[in-house]
Amino acid sequence: AAGVIQSPRHLIKEKRETATLKCYPIPRHDTVYWYQQGPGQDPQFLISFYEKMQSDKGSIPDRFSAQQFSDYHSELNMSSLELGDSALYFCASSLRASGETQYFGPGTRLLVL
Amino acid sequence: SQKIEQNSEALNIQEGKTATLTCNYTNYSPAYLQWYRQDPGRGPVFLLLIRENEKEKRKERLKVTFDTTLKQSLFHITASQPADSATYLCALGYGNKLVFGAGTILRVKS
Numbered sequence: 001a002a003g004v005i006q007s008p009r010h011l012i013k014e015k016r017e018t019a020t021l022k023c024y025p026i027p028r029h030d031t032v033y034w035y036q037q038g039p040g041q042d043p044q045f046l047i048s049f050y051e052k053m054q055s056d057k058g059s060i061p062d063r064f065s066a067q068q069f070s071d072y073h074s075e076l077n078m079s080s081l082e083l084g085d086s087a088l089y090f091c092a093s094s095l096r097a098s099g100e101t102q103y104f105g106p107g108t109r110l111l112v113l
Numbered sequence: 114s115q116k117i118e119q120n121s122e123a124l125n126i127q128e129g130k131t132a133t134l135t136c137n138y139t140n141y142s143p144a145y146l147q148w149y150r151q152d153p154g155r156g157p158v159f160l161l162l163i164r165e166n167e168k169e170k171r172k173e174r175l176k177v178t179f180d181t182t183l184k185q186s187l188f189h190i191t192a193s194q195p196a197d198s199a200t201y202l203c204a205l206g207y208g209n210k211l212v213f214g215a216g217t218i219l220r221v222k223s
Contacts, residue, residue: 004156031209042202042213043157056210090156100145100206104156 002027004105006091012111013081021076021108025093031055032074033092033102034066043090049074050096081112115140117214119203126193128223134188136203136214143205143212146179148188151200151216161188162206193221 005024013019025032031050035043036059045058049068060066063081068074078085088109092102118137126132136146145164149157163170163179163186170177176189190197198221204211 033209033211042215045210045212048209050209056208058210088154092156094209096209099162100209101147101159101162102211103159104149107154107156109154 004091004093004103006089006105006108008108009106010109010111012113014113015081015083017081017112018077018079019081019110021078021089021091021110023074023076023091023093023105025072025074025091026095026103029093029095029103030072031094031096032068032072033094034060034074034076035090035092035104037088037090037107039087041087046076078110083112086110086112115212117141117203117205117212119201119214120217121215123218123220125220125222128194128221130193132190132193132197132219132221134190134201134203134217134219136186136188138184138205138214141184141205141212142181143207145206146177146186147204147206147211148175148177148186149202149204149213151202153200157202157213160201190219193219195221195223197221 033048034046037043046060048056088107092104148160151157200216202216
């Protein structure tokens with residue numbers, strides 16, 4: 001079965017640079033979530049979208065923005081990167097009508113130098 | 114303050130035994146609770162969901178209980194295998210939003 005696809009899988013950036021992470025949800029899923037997981041930490045919810053509209057917002061810094069496009073893929077844009085932004089970024093998707101189970105992608109590992 | 118606590122120490126058990134992982138929470142009233150498995154460097158994988166009006170759910174060798182009075186969920190893996198070794202995360206659910214605990218590392222030794 002198709003899973004959530006994230007790209008790139010690894011990304012190295014310098015401080016103050018920008019980064020764009022992409023997420024392709026499972027086909028027919030209408031909801032996308034973004035999480036940040038620091039080393040040894042639990043995943044922290046950043047933001048979610050349902051039918052291309054922002055549905056929930058968590059601890060997402062003002063330097064980050066995200067959107068969901070007409071084909072349901074989502075992008076997380078991160079600007080003015082800081083060392084502390086180094087983490088695993090997970091995207092998850094779900095089909096709202098089917099319930100609350102979220103299916104996670106493999107993650108993007110971001111390293112800010 | 115709101116808190117989700119899972120076994121802070123790694124849980125080491127012998128193959129074939131039952132592993133029991135604990136998830137306690139304070140100052141939350143989740144509508145449901147989920148358990149996920151996470152292997153190093155990989156995304157969490159959904160295992161089980163239990164709703165606030167359910168006491169117990171089972172799936173193959175997995176069992177989860179949910180006590181909203183005690184504010185606790187227990188996650189059991191029976192007949193554990195070395196392949197069950199991973200980090201197990203509990204997540205409290207509100208609508209479509211999840212709040213994760215820090216996870217418990219389970220090591221099953223053969």
